[in-house]
Structure formats: C-alpha cells, structure tokens
Amino acid sequence: MKANIFNIQKFSLHDGPGIRTVIFFKGCPLHCQWCANPESLVLHVPKTALEYKEKSMSIEEIMEEIMKDWDFYEESGGGVTLSGGEVLMQSDFAAKLLAQCRQNRLHTAIETSGYASPKIFQKVTAYADLLLFDMKHYDEKKHLHYTGVSNQPILQNMKCAVSSHKKIIARIPVIPCVNNSLEDASAFCSLLNKIGIHEVNLLPFHQFGQNKYEKLHLDYSFKDQKALHPEDLIEYTEIFRSNGFHVKI
Numbered sequence: 071m072k073a074n075i076f077n078i079q080k081f082s083l084h085d086g087p088g089i090r091t092v093i094f095f096k097g098c099p100l101h102c103q104w105c106a107n108p109e110s111l112v113l114h115v116p117k118t119a120l121e122y123k124e125k126s127m128s129i130e131e132i133m134e135e136i137m138k139d140w141d142f143y144e145e146s147g148g149g150v151t152l153s154g155g156e157v158l159m160q161s162d163f164a165a166k167l168l169a170q171c172r173q174n175r176l177h178t179a180i181e182t183s184g185y186a187s188p189k190i191f192q193k194v195t196a197y198a199d200l201l202l203f204d205m206k207h208y209d210e211k212k213h214l215h216y217t218g219v220s221n222q223p224i225l226q227n228m229k230c231a232v233s234s235h236k237k238i239i240a241r242i243p244v245i246p247c248v249n250n251s252l253e254d255a256s257a258f259c260s261l262l263n264k265i266g267i268h269e270v271n272l273l274p275f276h277q278f279g280q281n282k283y284e285k286l287h288l289d290y291s292f293k294d295q296k297a298l299h300p301e302d303l304i305e306y307t308e309i310f311r312s313n314g315f316h317v318k319i
C-alpha cells in the first residue's frame with residue numbers, strides 16, 4: 071500500500087502540540103482560490119517545477135522518517151500531523167499510518183477540510199487525537215464560490231466529531247474580501263458556538279504560495295492581494311475572544 075506524498079516537514083511547531091513531523095498528502099477535493107499549496111492540486115507537474123513532484127511512499131518508508139525524531143517528540147510532547155492537500159482522499163492509507171503512529175506511542179493529529187463522506191471521515195479520525203479542522207466560510211454560497219464545494223458535508227462531519235468528543239481546533243484562513251470583515255468574525259463565532267467548538271486558530275492570508283503558481287504555470291486570482299499580519303486582525307480576534315473563544319494567531 072502506497073500514498074502520494076508531496077512533502078514531509080520536520081520540526082513543525084504550529085500543527086499540534088510539541089515538535090511534530092507533518093506529512094503532506096497529495097490531492098484535494100477543494101480548490102480554494104488562495105491555496106498556498108497548489109502543487110497538491112495539479113495532476114501533472116511541469117518539468118521546470120520537479121521540486122513539487124509527489125513521491126509514492128509506503129507506510130514503512132514514512133514511519134522510518136517519522137521515527138528518526140522520536141527523541142524530540144518524547145521531549146516536547148509532540149508527534150505526527152497528517153495534512154495536505156486533503157488527507158481524507160487517501161483514507162485507507164491515512165488510517166493505517168495513524169494507527170501505526172499510535173502503536174509507537176506518538177500523538178496523532180490531522181489537518182483537514184473535513185470534506186468527505188461520514189464513513190471516510192470517521193475511519194480516519196478514529197485514530198486522530200486532535201483535529202485541526204479548516205473552516206473557510208460559514209456561508210454555503212460563498213463557500214461554494216471560493217472553494218468549489220458546499221460547506222454542508224463539512225459542517226455535518228464537524229458536528230459528528232464534536233458529538234464523538236474529539237479534541238478539535240477550528241482553523242480559519244482569514245482572506246481579504248472573502249471572510250475578513252468584523253461581521254464575518256461574528257458569523258463564524260455564532261456558527262462555531264452552535265456546533266460546540268471553542269478553540270480557534272486564525273491564519274492570516276499570506277503569499278508564500280505565489281512563486282509556486284508561477285513555476286507550475288497556474289493562474290492565481292490572489293496574485294495582487296496584500297498579505298495580512300497579526301496586527302491587522304486585532305479587532306477580528308477580539309470578536310472571537312469576547313464570544314468566549316480561545317484564540318491563537
């Protein structure tokens with residue numbers, strides 16, 4: 071059994087507790103217009119951008135990479151995070167990899183858009199100690215417009231994860247002209263409160279992916295958009311705090 075992996079990032083400090091290894095799975099059912107990992111979406115990487123080509127890897131090969139940093143996980147309370155792209159697209163592999171991590175006493179997390187059937191979602195999340203659950207938009211029509219898919223299956227899976235008492239952190243990419251108004255912040259708060267999620271990471275829009283679009287010869291509709299910085303989100307963050315959320319930027 072093999073999976074298509076486009077990156078393995080060591081010593082990550084932002085994708086769950088402690089020091090982590092993050093495994094990036096290729097493929098995603100969403101097409102967010104601001105995606106910073108367009109290499110996860112393309113089927114054929116041009117010859118001029120071979121650094122973005124995926125690798126086909128077995129569970130044993132990935133575990134070997136992961137276990138090289140065992141001492142760091144143990145020391146810091148860290149572990150492994152599966153990200154992407156969308157990890158749920160390679161669900162059998164992801165579930166087995168997470169199970170193997172648990173057997174090795176590693177903390178397990180997935181970063182996911184949550185866009186999958188409930189069966190697939192539950193199969194993978196059963197082995198995850200933490201869900202970093204992306205939330206792009208609270209409004210179904212805008213979600214469809216900016217990502218290409220409805221948010222309804224995502225919200226369904228989110229509710230299901232809450233009722234299974236999963237540890238969940240909602241991750242909101244704050245994107246100019248998409249979801250960055252103070253009204254947007256209030257609407258996110260009211261939806262998340264209804265669902266029962268009280269911890270949020272705000273991810274200010276950045277331009278780290280811009281070069282990749284050029285190298286991959288892809289159109290990028292956010293090309294001329296300025297990046298946001300934490301200081302741009304002071305009032306936005308305050309709305310979450312005043313609604314009782316634990317927030318990190």
Ligand code: SF4
Nearest residue numbers: 098100101102105155
């Ligand atoms: S869900 Fe993530 S990987 Fe998929 S298109 Fe959106 S930003 Fe890119």
